[in-house]
Amino acid sequence: MQRLFERVESIPLNPYISLRRYLYSVQQAYVHAKQYQREGNLEREALLLLRIATLVQKTISKHPDYVKVQNANIVKEFRLYAQLAIKRLEEIKPLIDAKENTSETLTIANAVQEESSQAVLQNNVHLENDLLSSAPAMKTRTMQVHEEMLFVFESIAQKNTKNNKETCGVLAGVLQNHLLVVTSLIVPKQTGMSDSCEMLNEEELFALQDKKNLMTLGWIHTHPQHPCFLSSVDVHTHASFQWILPEAIAIVIAPTDRQRIGIFSLTHPGGLEYTLQCQQRGHHPHPEHVPKGFIGEGKLFYENCNHVELVRDHSIRYEVYDLR
Ligand SMILES: [Zn+2]
Ligand SMILES: [Zn+2]
CATH class of the missing domain: 3.40.140.10 (Cytidine Deaminase, domain 2)
Known part of the structure; x- marks a missing residue:
C-alpha cells in the first residue's frame, strides 16, 4: 500500500494555509470517508482515504510549520489520520477485490488493485475524473x-x-x-x-x-x-x-x-x-x-x-x- 502512495500525486503545498486549517480539512475528509463506509460506497471512501494519506505524506509534511516544536501535537494528529487511512485502505482492498466490477471504466478498485500499473497512477487527476464522472457510486447527490x-x-x-x-x-x-x-x-x-x-x-x-x-x-x-x-x-x-x-x-x-x-x-x-x-x-x-x-x-x-x-x-x- 505504501508503494501506491509514492506514485500518487498530491496537491501542491500552499504555505499560507495554516496547519490548523489543513487539519480541519483532513478531519473533515475523514468524517466523510467514515460516512461512505457506513453507506458501503467503497469507491468514494477509498478515494478520500487515498487523498488523506497523500495530502499528509506528500504535502503537509513539507509545510514550513510542520517541523516547529510547538506544532508537535498537530503533527501527531496528522500522522494518526494518515495511519488510519492507510490501515482502512488495506482492509478495503480485499473487499474491492471481491466486488464484481462490470464497469468498462477505470474505477478506484482498479487503482488499488493494480499497484504495479505505473501508467494508471501517474496521473491521478485523470483517474479521479474518470471515477467521478462515470462510476455509479460517484453520482452527484442532491x-x-x-x-x-x-x-x-x-x-x-x-x-x-x-x-x-x-x-x-x-x-x-x-x-x-x-x-x-x-x-x-x-x-x-x-x-x-x-x-x-x-x-x-x-x-x-x-x-x-x-x-x-x-x-x-x-x-x-x-x-x-x-x-x-x-x-x-x-x-x-x-x-x-x-x-x-x-x-x-x-x-x-x-x-x-x-x-x-x-x-x-x-x-x-x-x-x-x-x-x-x-x-x-x-x-x-x-x-x-x-x-x-x-x-x-x-x-x-x-x-x-x-x-x-x-x-x-x-x-x-x-x-x-x-x-x-
Ligand atoms: Zn489562484
Ligand atoms: Zn466573497
Missing part, C-alpha cells in the same frame, strides 16, 4: 437547504454588512436517504473585511461538528457591497471544501446585487483542479475560463449549482450556532 436559513444568516450578518464587513458561516449537515441535508448553520469566530472573511479557531468548529455528528457540506458568506460572484479568494476557499466533497456548495449573499443570492460550485474537472494547483494568495486575477493546457480547458471556472434544492416547507429542520 443537497437540500432550507431557504429561510439564508435569510436568518443575512440577519445575523446585518451588523457587519452595515459596516461593510463580510460575514461567513459553515453549512453542516447529514446524509438522509441519499440526500445531503444542511441541518446546521455554524458561524465561527472570524475576521471580516470589505472583500474577504477568514474563519478562526477551526478547533472549536471541529469540536462542535464532531459532537453533533455534522459533516461540512459547504459555506456561506456575504458581499456587503460587491456583486454576487466568487472572488479568487472565495474560489480558493471553496476548493478546500469541494476537494473533500464534490457536492460542496458556496452560497453568496449580496444585498446590493440584483441577483442577491448565488449558489455556486467549481467546475470539475476544470476550475477545481486549476485552483488546487494555483500557488497565489490574496486577491489575484483568475481567468473567467479555465486556460488552455489545463484540465477542463475552456470551461467556466465556477457555475450555478443545479444539484441544490431550496426547501420552503417544514420537511427539514435546521439549527443555528453562533460561536463568535
